[in-house]
Amino acid sequence: MKELRTQVAIIGAGPAGLLLGHILHEQGIDNIVLERRDRPYVEARVRAGVIEYGIAKFLEENGVGERMLRQGLKHDGVELRFDRTSYRIALTELNGGKPITVYGQQEVVKDLIALRVGYDAPLMFETEVTNLDGLTTDAPFIEADTPDGKVRITCDYIAGCDGTFGPASKAIPASLKKQFDRIYPFSWLGIIAQAAPSTEELIYCRHERGFALYSMRSPTVSRLYLGVPNDEKLEDWTDDQIWDELDVRLATEEVPHITRGPILEKGITTMRSIVIEPMRYGRLFLAGDAAHIVPPTGAKGMNLAIGDVRELSRALIAKFKKNEDALLESYSDTCLERVWRAEEFSTYMTQMLHPNPTDDFENGVQLARLRQSVKSPGATETLARNYVDLNSL
Ligand code: APR
Ligand code: PHB
Numbered sequence: 001m002k003e004l005r006t007q008v009a010i011i012g013a014g015p016a017g018l019l020l021g022h023i024l025h026e027q028g029i030d031n032i033v034l035e036r037r038d039r040p041y042v043e044a045r046v047r048a049g050v051i052e053y054g055i056a057k058f059l060e061e062n063g064v065g066e067r068m069l070r071q072g073l074k075h076d077g078v079e080l081r082f083d084r085t086s087y088r089i090a091l092t093e094l095n096g097g098k099p100i101t102v103y104g105q106q107e108v109v110k111d112l113i114a115l116r117v118g119y120d121a122p123l124m125f126e127t128e129v130t131n132l133d134g135l136t137t138d139a140p141f142i143e144a145d146t147p148d149g150k151v152r153i154t155c156d157y158i159a160g161c162d163g164t165f166g167p168a169s170k171a172i173p174a175s176l177k178k179q180f181d182r183i184y185p186f187s188w189l190g191i192i193a194q195a196a197p198s199t200e201e202l203i204y205c206r207h208e209r210g211f212a213l214y215s216m217r218s219p220t221v222s223r224l225y226l227g228v229p230n231d232e233k234l235e236d237w238t239d240d241q242i243w244d245e246l247d248v249r250l251a252t253e254e255v256p257h258i259t260r261g262p263i264l265e266k267g268i269t270t271m272r273s274i275v276i277e278p279m280r281y282g283r284l285f286l287a288g289d290a291a292h293i294v295p296p297t298g299a300k301g302m303n304l305a306i307g308d309v310r311e312l313s314r315a316l317i318a319k320f321k322k323n324e325d326a327l328l329e330s331y332s333d334t335c336l337e338r339v340w341r342a343e344e345f346s347t348y349m350t351q352m353l354h355p356n357p358t359d360d361f362e363n364g365v366q367l368a369r370l371r372q373s374v375k376s377p378g379a380t381e382t383l384a385r386n387y388v389d390l391n392s393l
Helices: 015-026 039-044 053-061 066-071 105-118 239-250 301-322 326-353 360-375 377-392
Strands: 002-005 008-011 031-034 073-075 078-082 085-089 100-102 128-133 141-146 149-154 157-160 178-193 202-207 210-218 221-229 263-277 284-286
Touching (some): 008 141, 015 031, 015 157, 105 301, 157 301, 202 326, 239 263, 263 326, 326 377
Parallel strands (some): 008 031, 078 202, 157 284
Antiparallel strands (some): 078 085, 202 210, 210 221
């Protein structure tokens, strides 16, 4: 088996692993990023697209904002739509001038990979980590299968940025780990279409037939979602049926039809919440989806992952540069406070926007919540603040 040594071994080349690797590299801290998929797969994987204000600033400060600033769309508001009426939430106005940025997660991933390849830091694709060990010693190691055979990497710290199904969280002994779960009875059918968006701002819509979301990626590409039951099959929907259903749910008197175009991609995403506690075991630190999942309704997934990296990079830099342990010690608690706030916000958004086909009491409560969100200035402001910058609160 080939033996390697580094300061930080990072499992996973999603936004969390790549950003952590980049920040540590800039500080002269050696690290290796290992990713089980190949580069084209990771770069093409379509995910969410809303970046919080403070998270966009953090990317910019770390030299990852150049293309995002050029091509990302700055949005000053979102719409909540229910009872066939639209209500605008003035995000920027309610947040002291802070907008959100609409920029696809896979674009952030492409930007990070390009940077890393540019300065030639180790980034091993098609390399699957199969084992993590020695986590409570001062020489933890991982083992991985690479296209050239097995490798063992000994390091000072391991960052588990390997998403929901990766091995890192499983390496925390069951007796020390708690997992909190919620599975929702609906999924999102999402499309990307070559169609100019019929709206300037995102629309979160509750209709009796189900949830709908209007988002976009550029002035010519729309991103739309339909809430569907969990057992729904993608094959059962023709493109025309998807557009017809979006039209029905999103229609208002002023805009009865949305702009259609060729559908470039479609997929179904299940909705769930997971929190794993603690986010640290010995010298293993979890970040991003490896430690928590949020339903996409609050647009928090990537923002939370980057929020973790902000904490973890600071903590590792303090350790390597000043031999200070305090931030590593508090990492899990600091992150979990923010993670649970994001879970709360995502649950609130999810619950009020997905009608329940069999429970009209629940539907009454949902509508009452929505009305409060748009009519009570306090509730509107809280929603706006959580949406724009929860990870900096
Ligand atoms: N070895 C190496 N890599 C692995 C392994 C393994 N055993 N298991 C998983 N991975 C890789 C996955 O292939 C994936 O590319 O870890 C990476 C994790 O990346 P993401 O899933 O993008 O997770 P993260 O970086 O935390 O970003 C969170 O992704 O799912 C969205 O909503 C979520 O927007 C959020 C973001
Ligand atoms: C998206 O553009 O993909 C998107 C936007 C907002 C969400 C979820 C996804 O809440």
